[in-house]
Amino acid sequence: xxxxxxxxxxxxxxxxxxxxxxxxxxxxxxxxxxxxxxxxxxxxxxxxxxxxxxxxxxxxxxxxxxxxxxxxxxxxxxxxxxxxxxxxxxxxxxxxxxxxxxxxxxxxxxxxxxxx
Amino acid sequence: xxxxxxxxxxxxxxxxxxxxxxxxxxxxxxxxxxxxxxxxxxxxxxxxxxxxxxxxxxxxxxxxxxxxxxxxxxxxxxxxxxxxxxxxxxxxxxxxxxxxxxxxxxxxxxxxxx
Numbered sequence: 001x002x003x004x005x006x007x008x009x010x011x012x013x014x015x016x017x018x019x020x021x022x023x024x025x026x027x028x029x030x031x032x033x034x035x036x037x038x039x040x041x042x043x044x045x046x047x048x049x050x051x052x053x054x055x056x057x058x059x060x061x062x063x064x065x066x067x068x069x070x071x072x073x074x075x076x077x078x079x080x081x082x083x084x085x086x087x088x089x090x091x092x093x094x095x096x097x098x099x100x101x102x103x104x105x106x107x108x109x110x111x112x113x114x115x116x
Numbered sequence: 117x118x119x120x121x122x123x124x125x126x127x128x129x130x131x132x133x134x135x136x137x138x139x140x141x142x143x144x145x146x147x148x149x150x151x152x153x154x155x156x157x158x159x160x161x162x163x164x165x166x167x168x169x170x171x172x173x174x175x176x177x178x179x180x181x182x183x184x185x186x187x188x189x190x191x192x193x194x195x196x197x198x199x200x201x202x203x204x205x206x207x208x209x210x211x212x213x214x215x216x217x218x219x220x221x222x223x224x225x226x227x228x229x230x
Contacts, residue, residue, distance in 0.1 A: 004159065041222050042208075042223050043160070043218075043220050048217065104162055106159070107161075109157060109158055109159045
């Protein structure tokens, strides 16, 4: 079974530029998550989708971050404009969860973003 | 407030010796807890999970963890470390509510010396 795919794996940009990350979840997984992992910290949830609807985006800095999941499959996360503090690894995860019961989240390898 | 505290940012052991990675939690609900492992340049992988069944949980690669409510702890152990165990380990708490979101600790980096 193919895992969660993410691209690019690495990205270096200057502050105030824009950047986009792509995620392809495991086939059939209804729920998709984006996490931000700053160096030395654990991942922090940015946004959760159930199919193509947003379930939780309470920790997404909406003035500069946006995300979409068209057709309930692939997802993109965009930052515009980027700040130095956005340097982090952006992780995508997916799960079968469609109810209150927890289902294991499967993580992609992440995209390492460096903002100069 | 719900939170997870990993008590050590870095643990170093010799190959063949026991591993102990410590985790304390705070939760208003009966918690569900997990340990994830992250190898360099690889995705996070679930090691084991506790969801209010047996308090001693066995996971993959010989790891196990014991849930102790009186101590609000969920420490990860392994009897004998292997070089391939070198990685970052995260203790994770499942929040209450329908979304079932994860709260990660800051991580413990495990080094294994030959």
